[in-house]
Amino acid sequence: MFASKRLGKELTKMHGKLPPGITLVKADDFQTWLMDIQVIDSNPIYQGETYRLKFIFSGNYPIEAPEVVFLKDDSHPIPWHPHIYSNGIICLDLLDRQGWSPVHNVESVCVSLQSMLTSNTKKERPQGDDNFVRYNTQRPRDISFVFHDNQV
């Protein structure tokens, strides 16, 4: 109830205007939304690519953080980043239970991810990516990440 009201407000606002590089792809219900983000400046790692984000909202949004992952398909790769696993799971404190705050919204999350990519200079995956991708069965919000990198 709370979530759908708030998401409805966000949706009307996003239909009006969105920051550059962020587009709303699909928001048919108040459970799953798809967003596309592009890195605007000339970071060579992300030049000319579009990344697709999937937001999954719980009924308790915005008190609870949404689940945000990158989706991979033919035209949308998973961006290279030392905190983004190759299955699309993002290690960002903003999306964790501790780091989330109800004042964040879909747009602000997109902007944060955009700037996280913009500032990145390393074309690499997190340590232990292979193992994590192969053996992880948890949902992103149940994974306890250790947030050590304050550079991002």
Next chain:
Amino acid sequence: MSSPSPIPPPNDRRSSRSSSSAAPYAGDGILVGGPPGSPSPLALRASNSPSSRRRHSRIVKTPPEFQSLDYVSAPDSNLVCLICHTPFDKPVQLSCEHYFCRECLDHAWAPQASGRKTCPTCRNKVETDKDIRPVPKIIETMLDELVVKCPNTKAGCTWTEHRVNVNDHVMLYCEYTPVECSGTDCRLQISQKDFHKGCLHYTVSCDDCHASLMKKDLEEHKRNICANRKTSCALCSVEVLRLDLKSHINKDCPKHVISCQGTIVGCKFTAERAEVVLHEVNCAMATMAPHFREQQARIERNEARMEPLARKVGILEDGLTNITNMLYPANSNDQSFPVTDPLDPNDTDPQAPTPDFRLPPASFPPVPPGNEGAPTQPPFDSQVHHLLTLHDSLREEVSRIANALTDLDGRTNMMIINESQRAKDEMLHANAAISSLRMHLQWLVSATIHQRTTSAGSSPAKTAGSTNVSAGGSSATRATSARPGPSATLQGPFRRLSDSTRQDTKL
């Protein structure tokens, strides 16, 4: 639970009055209410007091939720709570000067331990309740003065006012606020204005369109939906059935704005239908329009018919090319082949014999398929001619191949002769070697016999040895070579003989 009059005090008066007078009331709210702000505390207290709740338990109205209110203009973004994204409802201020709705804060803090509350925006610690302060008066005033629409707008209410009054409006005055039905066992809701009419939650059927619907919706249905009721056209105010309204507007309504029929030819005149009809009488383009339309249709028809024909021609030409290629494989790739059109009037003598073995044109002149075999057609003669010349060339080819075959035969024979000659020589060599070996053997044998005879000194033994030797060699060649006799002194000339035979073979 069937209390005699399940109506709260303010409505009580109104309802009883209207039911007693049995006349539909209008604008009763003004009579009852007084200034919008004043009666609310009283009324609320009355409806919330335990006694009244027991008595009027069935008319409980739900107060409007501020978060679902519809604002007339987009609210100032500074007055919007960052948690619910709507203008603040009972806002509070944290020590870090961030504002939130009280309720939103409680929601946000629900999962957090009481000692670890932080500001959702800046994560400043909120230690005690003292850190939660009321907002400045001016903020509250600004919020109060936001203009909202009545939450019952969909039901038909047109009220638009300051937000501070919305609660009173909905709870006291709005005729469209849903309340529980007055029927004793009915649990459905009904608009406030229809409350006194008793339970309207039974099914009726519309007299005009025979749709079945609830009594409470009948009026609305007749006014706005029923297709079989007359309605007036919004443009020309003619009365038509709602069913026919669309076709009336599209075909008849004199006020509907349409464009001149000559649009397809280029007329730019656009006006109400009545004017356009007058215009079309004089408009040259409108007069021509039907003709043009007919032409257009014909062109389209023809184009549609042409398409399969073109495809057919393509298929036929392909087939023809295949056949031509099969007949004349050598020239299949010759693009520069000069095509002589037998029907071309400039071509003075189409039947003149072609000097070389050129092929007929790959695509025939466009003659109708039925006439192709007619003997009077020039292409036919030229075909015969080409076939004849082709026949000649083929015959030449055959004779050339025959020559080549003979040649090849001779060469093969030569090769076989040479080969067998060499084999024969080899055999001669082998024979010579064998005979020389035999010589050696004979010499050795005779030497041994000689030795024996000299050691024994008896002549009969010597003759026996010589007969032994002649019996051992049976071939004629050996007999001639053995003729000189097996003496050790005659060995040299024998060897020279074998050498001379070898030289013979070499020559």
